[in-house]
Amino acid sequence: MSSTQSKLSLTSRIFIGMLAGLLVGSLLQVLFDDSGDFRFSVLGLDISTHTLLVEGIFGVVGQIFINSLKMLVVPLVFVSLVCGTNSLTDPSKLGRLAGKSILLYVGTTAIAITIAIALAIVVAPGEGVNMTAGTNYQASQAPGLAQVIIGMFPSNPIDAMAKGNMLQVIVFSVLFGVAMAMAGKAGERLGVLFEDLNTIIMKLVTILMNLAPWGVFALMAKLFATMGWGTFGALVKYFLLVMVVLAVHAFISYPIILKLLSGLNPLMMLKKMRDAAIFGFSTSSSSATLPVTMETATNKLGVKSSVASFTIPLGSTINMDGTAIMQGVATVFIAQVFNQDLSLADYLMVILTATLASIGTAGVPGVGLIMLAMVLQQVNLPVEGIALIIGVDRLLDMTRTSVNITGDCMVACIVAKSEGELDIDTYNDPDAGLKQEDVHLEDFHKHG
Ligand code: ASP
Helix, strand or coil, X not given: CCCCCCCCCHHHHHHHHHHHHXXXXXXXXXXXXXXXXXXXXXXXXXXXXXXXXXXXXXXXXXXXXXXXXXXXXXXXXXHHHHHHHHHXXXXXXXXXXXXXXXXXXXXXXXXXXXXXXXXXXXXCCCCCCCCCCCCCCCCXXXXXXXXXXXXXXXXXXXXXXXXXXXXXXXXXXXXXXXXXXXCCHHHHHHHHHHHHHHHHHHHHHHHHHHHHHHHHHHXXXXXXXXXXXXXXXXXHHHHHHHHHHHHHHHHXXXXXXXXXXXXXXXXXXXXXXXXXXXXXXXXXXXXXXXXHHHHHHHHHCCECHHXXXXXXXXXXXXXXXXXXXXXXXXXXXXXXXXXXXXXXXXXXXXXXXXXXXXXXXXXXXXXXXXXXXXXXXXXXXXXXXXXXXHHHHHHHHHHHHHXXXXXXXXXXXXXXXXXXXXXXXXXXXXXXCHHHHCCCXXXXXXXX
């Protein structure tokens, strides 16, 4: 039977999809400014080419792609986490896994925002931007700490799954898996079923990844065809500074932390993160990217699923280093724009609030701005300041989401290595996981 295997690797195809979308979208933006739309009529209907392409084709394909990714999140987290906890032979290991993961997630977020604040104080991006209040940004309420803790425990697990409340789903799945491990024969029987379900869901993930070049293309084309560039002028310093700190964290802090705490080769990790990073970039959501992050951690980085199934979903909810970086720079920026001085205690408060805020908020597009409202309130800065930066936030959101998921995988590697749950050969094999990513139709015939 002839092979359907493409000569290009999936990573290259996804990358090409992203670049092509960026180009087509930018081209459409230039060609179809308000005056220059091409209209034609079919069956008496007046159709605008711009609407047909951007809202119609790209919009529909992109949204279907995002929905399909999200569709997998709850089943994937539930099934893999039940398998993961059920397979832990030593129950105390669960506590250790949780302790190490949370410590690393919180620690790396604190480091991220500290670097961001330090660089923002040195560069002073807000000086010279004399924008005054009068903007009307409506801040959404960020949750308080007690509420976050209580909110982790679902009163109704089906409701938690239906609403996609990941912390609640995690708690329920862990308890379910622990009970299964303690339930003797009944647990063993169900364990086999869950393992099979896990294999099938992971297959769905790979099928979806094979369609990703088209999905990524559509998302990027729509975004770049509609993005307003007008606000970039005044905010160029702020924008560039956030980008630079994101790069510093991803390419300097992460490698150093990974090397120091696990001895692993950081370049290998960064290289293997490319696919997941592009997914994060084009979806702007750590939650939607979760199936791909999980696939990267297990198949490419060699993190055993007993660790990945816990650490990665947890990270997609509570670990947001990239978001914390934006908040650090934004706080200093807004303080400078409104001519307000922040004391050392204020900065410490910013670090603390931003780190804690990231625990209670899910990784979805734009959530960073909601967390920023909470941070600004803590240090008495005007929340309307958010309206200043909102115009350039979309591109930053995309980039910081890639950083957020890179952090999730790095922590998973460190925790797995320390627990003896990392397959070093897989980690060091540059081609690991690539075979599983190829989906062939003949597999369907073989088993069908
Ligand atoms: N979009 C980010 C994420 O999902 C969160 C944010 O920074 O707004 O990780």
